Amino acid sequence: MKRIAILFAAIPMAYACMAQTSYTARDYREMAAATIDSIYKYYSVEGTTLLSENYPFDADYVAGYLSQDAPVDHSGRRPFAFLWPYSGTLSMTAAMMDATKGKKYRRLLEDKVLPGLEQYFDDRRTPASYASYIVKSDPNAGRFYDDNDWIGLDFVDLYELTRAKKFLHKAEIVWKFIKDGTDDKLGGGVYWSDEKRSKNTCSTAPSAVMAMKLYMATGEEKYLVSGQSLYKWAKSVLQDKNDHLYYDNISVRGHVDHRKFAYNSGQMLQAAVLLYKATKQEKYLNDAREVAESCYNYFFREFHPEGGEPFRVLRSGSTWFNCIMFRGFIELYGVDKAEKKYINAFEKSLSYIWDHGRSAEGLFSQDFTGRRQDKHKWLLTQTAMVEMFARMSVLKADK
Numbered sequence: 001m002k003r004i005a006i007l008f009a010a011i012p013m014a015y016a017c018m019a020q021t022s023y024t025a026r027d028y029r030e031m032a033a034a035t036i037d038s039i040y041k042y043y044s045v046e047g048t049t050l051l052s053e054n055y056p057f058d059a060d061y062v063a064g065y066l067s068q069d070a071p072v073d074h075s076g077r078r079p080f081a082f083l084w085p086y087s088g089t090l091s092m093t094a095a096m097m098d099a100t101k102g103k104k105y106r107r108l109l110e111d112k113v114l115p116g117l118e119q120y121f122d123d124r125r126t127p128a129s130y131a132s133y134i135v136k137s138d139p140n141a142g143r144f145y146d147d148n149d150w151i152g153l154d155f156v157d158l159y160e161l162t163r164a165k166k167f168l169h170k171a172e173i174v175w176k177f178i179k180d181g182t183d184d185k186l187g188g189g190v191y192w193s194d195e196k197r198s199k200n201t202c203s204t205a206p207s208a209v210m211a212m213k214l215y216m217a218t219g220e221e222k223y224l225v226s227g228q229s230l231y232k233w234a235k236s237v238l239q240d241k242n243d244h245l246y247y248d249n250i251s252v253r254g255h256v257d258h259r260k261f262a263y264n265s266g267q268m269l270q271a272a273v274l275l276y277k278a279t280k281q282e283k284y285l286n287d288a289r290e291v292a293e294s295c296y297n298y299f300f301r302e303f304h305p306e307g308g309e310p311f312r313v314l315r316s317g318s319t320w321f322n323c324i325m326f327r328g329f330i331e332l333y334g335v336d337k338a339e340k341k342y343i344n345a346f347e348k349s350l351s352y353i354w355d356h357g358r359s360a361e362g363l364f365s366q367d368f369t370g371r372r373q374d375k376h377k378w379l380l381t382q383t384a385m386v387e388m389f390a391r392m393s394v395l396k397a398d399k
Contacts (some may be wrong), residue, residue, distance in 0.1 A: 021351050028393035029099050031354055032386045036092065036108075038313060038362035039382050045079055049116040051089065053081040054376040056192035061376070066132060066142060083120045083132045083147050083378050088320065088383030089113045090154045095390035097161055106162075117151070129177035143194045145181040148174045148205035156213040168217065175214060178207050186250060188233035198257075200249035204234045205267035212274035224278060231271050235287070239268075244290040245298060262299045262317070265291055266325030273331040288332050289328070289339075295325060296342055303369055305352070316347040316367040322349075330391060343395060350388055 003104050023031075033154035036340040039049030043051040080086075093113050096105040122131040124139065129148050133141040152174030159167040181191040181203065190207045191197035197331055211227035214220070238247045238256070246264040268290040296312075299322070301314035314322050329342045349368045364385050365374040374381075 017190065021352075021355055023351055023396075025393045026395035028350075028389045028396060029096075030101065032092070032096055032393065034362055035132040035338040035364075035382060035386045035389065038280070039089075039379070039386070040112075042361055042363065043081075043379055043382075046170060048080075048111045049240035050080045050119065051116070051379055052079060053085055053379055055361070055379075056376060058376050078210060080134055080137070083130055084150075085378065085380035085383070086120070087122065087130075087147065087150050087154075088114065088380045088387070090151060092383040092386035092390065093386045094154050094157045094161065097158070099390040109158075120318060126297070127177045127180050128173055130174075135271045144192065144203075145178055145190050145194075146192060146200065146206065148177050149203060149210055152178065152210050153206060153213065156210065158218055159217060160213075171210070171214065171217075173241075178210070185252060186254070187237065188229060189237065189250075190230065191232075192249065196252070198249040198251045199237075201234055201238050201246045201264035201268070202248070202261070204238075205228050205246070205271055209267055209274060212271060212278060215278060216274075227271065227275060227278075231268070231275060234268060236358075238264075243298070244287075244294045260298065261321050263321040263324035265295050265299075266321075266328040269295065269325070269328030270331045273328070275337060277335060285335070288328075289336075292329060292332055292339065292342060295328075296345065299325065300345055300349075305356075305369070310347050311348045311352075313352065314346070314368045315370075316372070319364065319366050319368075319381040322386040323388050326388055326391060330395065333395070346388070347392060350392055353385075354389075 038385050039051070042055045050143055053063070061078065065084065066082070067281045075120060090109075090113055093105050093109045097109065117130070119134040119136070120130045120132075122129060122135050122139075122141075122143065124135070125143070129143050130151055131138070131141040131143050131325065132147060135141070150169050155167045155171035155174065158164070159171065178190060181194075181196075182188065186199055190203040192198050192200040202341050208227050208230035211223045211230060215223035215227060229324060234246065240247060240258075240260070246268055248259045248264060250256045254329070255276060268287050272284045272288035272291065275281070276288065288302060299315050300312040301315050302310060304310045326346055329339075333343050353368045357364055357368065359365075359373070359377070363377045364381055365372065365377060366381055367373075
C-alpha cells in the first residue's frame with residue numbers, strides 16, 4: 001500500500017526518475033481512477049453533469065474538427081464540450097466498468113455520464129441521433145455519423161457488460177441513424193456528417209465494427225452482412241495498397257484525401273479481426289496482421305530518453321486516435337497471443353507518459369515523451385488516457 005500511495009501522489013513532470021517503470025494491473029486501474037478524479041475536478045461545469053472542452057477554459061476556442069461553427073449563446077462563449085470529446089467519458093467509463101467489475105463506475109455512468117450525454121440527444125430530427133452540441137443551446141447543431149459510431153460502440157459494449165436491454169436499444173437507435181448515412185454513391189460507405197459531402201474511413205470503419213459487435217450481441221444476420229459490406233468498401237476505396245494503411249476520406253466528387261490517421265487504420269484492424277472471429281475466414285486475419293504491422297511502423301517512432309534505454313513510442317498527434325488504434329491491437333491480441341510486441345509497445349508509451357508527462361493537476365498533453373506541453377489540455381485526451389490505462393489493466397490481469 002505504501003508503494004501505491006507514493007506512486008499516485010502528485011508528480012508534476014517527474015523528470016528526475018528517467019528509468020522505464022513496470023506497472024501491474026492494479027497500478028493501471030489506479031492511474032485510470034486518478035485521471036478520472038482530475039477530469040471531474042478540472043472540467044466540471046458547476047450545476048451541471050456536463051464538462052468543458054479544455055482546461056484551463058478557453059473562451060475563444062473554436063472546434064476546428066467541425067464543418068461549421070454554429071453559435072451557442074449570446075456571448076459567444078462555449079461553456080460545454082462538443083459531443084465528440086464528451087463522448088470520451090462514455091468510453092472511459094465502460095472501460096473502467098470492465099476493468100473493475102465493481103459498482104463505482106456504474107454509478108458514475110448512471111449519475112453523471114448518461115444524464116450529460118442525453119443533453120446532446122436530438123429526436124426532433126429523424127432519424128434520432130446525438131447532435132454535435134447540446135440541443136437546448138443549439139437545436140440546429142450538425143450531426144456526425146462518426147460521433148454516433150463511437151457512442152453506439154460503447155452502448156454495445158455496455159450491453160455486453162451489463163446485459164441491460166436499454167443499452168442495446170440505444171445502440172439500435174444509433175445504428176438506424178448510421179444506416180441513414182449510407183447510399184449507393186461512390187459504391188457504398190458511410191458519410192462523415194449529415195451534410196453528406198464525403199465518405200470517410202472514420203465513419204465507415206467504426207460502422208463495420210459496430211455492425212460486427214451487434215451481430216455478436218444479437219445473432220442477427222443483417223449485421224454481419226453490413227459489417228462485411230462496409231469493410232469491403234473501405235478496403236477497396238480507401239486503403240493504400242502499398243502499406244495497407246487507410247486514407248482519410250473520399251469526397252462525393254471522387255477526390256481522395258490521402259492523410260493517414262491512427263484511428264482509421266486501427267478501426268479497420270479491429271473490423272478485420274471481428275470478421276475473422278465471426279466467419280473464420282483467414283483472409284480477414286491476414287488483413288489484420290498486415291495493417292497491425294504497418295500501424296506499428298507508421299504510428300510509433302524510435303525514442304531515446306535521457307538516461308534510459310531507447311524504445312518505440314507512440315507518435316504525438318491525437319492521443320484519442322492512438323486510443324482507438326489500441327482497440328484494434330487488443331482485438332488482434334485476443335485471437336493471437338503471439339502478437340505481443342504491439343501490446344508491449346503501447347505499455348511502454350503509457351508507463352512513460354505517466355512517469356514523465358503528467359501535469360501538476362494530473363492531466364496529460366498529447367506528446368507521449370512529455371517534452372512538449374499543451375497550453376490547453378483537451379478533455380478527449382484525458383478520457384483517452386483513462387480508457388488506455390483501463391484496457392491495459394485488463395490485459396495485465398489476463399497475463
